[in-house]
Structures are given as structure tokens and as C-alpha cells.
Amino acid sequence: MLFPLFLTSCGGDGSGGEHDLLTDEQRKKEVEMITDVIKAYNKANNDRNWAGMVQTLDKEVTFFGSDKGEMSKDMAAFKETIKNQWENYTVMEYGEIQDIYVELDDYATLANIIFGVPLKVVSKEGVSEDLFVIIQRTLKKILLIKNG
Known part of the structure; x- marks a missing residue:
């Protein structure tokens, strides 16, 4: 099974202040936005909604699976794995x-x-497993810059 590490986007607010140091309140808001991205990705995966998953991803991605043999270095390879x-x-x-x-x-x-997350899997053969997996992700924010 593939438990991805990936670069994804959270979007900037376009205010032009993206390069200022974060206040504690801004940091808290960023963590909430990151959590929302992860939840949206998981929901899309649960729903088998490829388009919904892609909306949480950046163009540059690398995915590592549960063993060293599972690695996708681009979106096409990841789509095939999913x-x-x-x-x-x-x-x-x-x-x-x-x-x-x-x-x-x-x-x-x-x-x-x-983060940790419970994962229920049922194979085509009917074998059911309730797992708890630890997942690591790296997210890169896409900054929106105002023009003049």
C-alpha cells in the first residue's frame, strides 16, 4: 500500500504579506489550513475521487509507499499506483x-x-484489516502575488 509523502499546496491569501514572520495566531491558522488539506485528501481517497485528491497536490510530487520498492516520482506513476x-x-x-x-x-x-490515522482495508478476496498508520507529509505553500 502506498502511504504518500508529497508536496502539496495550501495557497496564499494574495495579500503580499506572505514573507512576513508569522505571529502565533497566524501559525495556528496555518496549522488549521494544513489539517484541512490532509482531511480533504483523505476524504477524496475514501471516496475514490481522483480529481479531489489532485486538488490537494502540487505539480511536483514524490510518493513513498510502505516499503522501499514503492516510490512514484510523478503524478502519472502515482495515479497508476492509486x-x-x-x-x-x-x-x-x-x-x-x-x-x-x-x-x-x-x-x-x-x-x-x-500524524497517525486509522485505516480500514478490505481486499477483493474479503480479507479485512484495521490498521493504524503513521504518515509523514511535506507541504509547500504556493504563494499568490498581487500584480500592481
């Missing part, structure tokens, strides 16, 4: 994320996130 998972598992459902750790740079342009 398609194979959806074909081999009738259920692949992420639960609520837990124990979230977020490390942000001083400008909230890059974040490292580690």
Missing part, C-alpha cells in the same frame, strides 16, 4: 487524523507534518 490500490481493495478508508505534529518554517512556506 488505481491499482482501488482495484485490489474494495474498501480503503482513512479515519480521523490523530496526534498531529506540524513543523513550519518562519514564513509558512514549507511544512513537515506527521
Whole structure:
């Protein structure tokens, strides 16, 4: 199974202040936005909604699976891996994320996130497993810049 590490986007607000150091309140808001991105990705995966998953991703992605042999370095390879998972598992459902750790740079342009999440999988053969997985993600914010 592929448990991705990826670069994704959270979007800037276009205010032009993206390069100011974060206040505690801004940092808290950034962590909430990051959590929302992760939840949106998991929901889209649960719903087998490829377009919804892609909306949470950046153009540059690298995905590492549960073993060293699973690595996708581009979106096409990742899509093929996800398609194979959806074909081999009738259920692949992420639960609520837990124990979230977020490390942000001083400008909230890059974040490292580690969290746990329950994962229920049922194979085509009917074998069911309830897992708890630890996932690490790196998110890169896309900054929106105002023109004049």
C-alpha cells in the first residue's frame, strides 16, 4: 500500500504579506489550513475521487509507499499506483487524523507534518484489516502575488 509523502499546496491569501514572520495566531491558522488539506485528501481517497485528491497536490510530487520498492516520482506513476490500490481493495478508508505534529518554517512556506490515522482495508478476496498508520507529509505553500 502506498502511504504518500508529497508536496502539496495550501495557497496564499494574495495579500503580499506572505514573507512576513508569522505571529502565533497566524501559525495556528496555518496549522488549521494544513489539517484541512490532509482531511480533504483523505476524504477524496475514501471516496475514490481522483480529481479531489489532485486538488490537494502540487505539480511536483514524490510518493513513498510502505516499503522501499514503492516510490512514484510523478503524478502519472502515482495515479497508476492509486488505481491499482482501488482495484485490489474494495474498501480503503482513512479515519480521523490523530496526534498531529506540524513543523513550519518562519514564513509558512514549507511544512513537515506527521500524524497517525486509522485505516480500514478490505481486499477483493474479503480479507479485512484495521490498521493504524503513521504518515509523514511535506507541504509547500504556493504563494499568490498581487500584480500592481
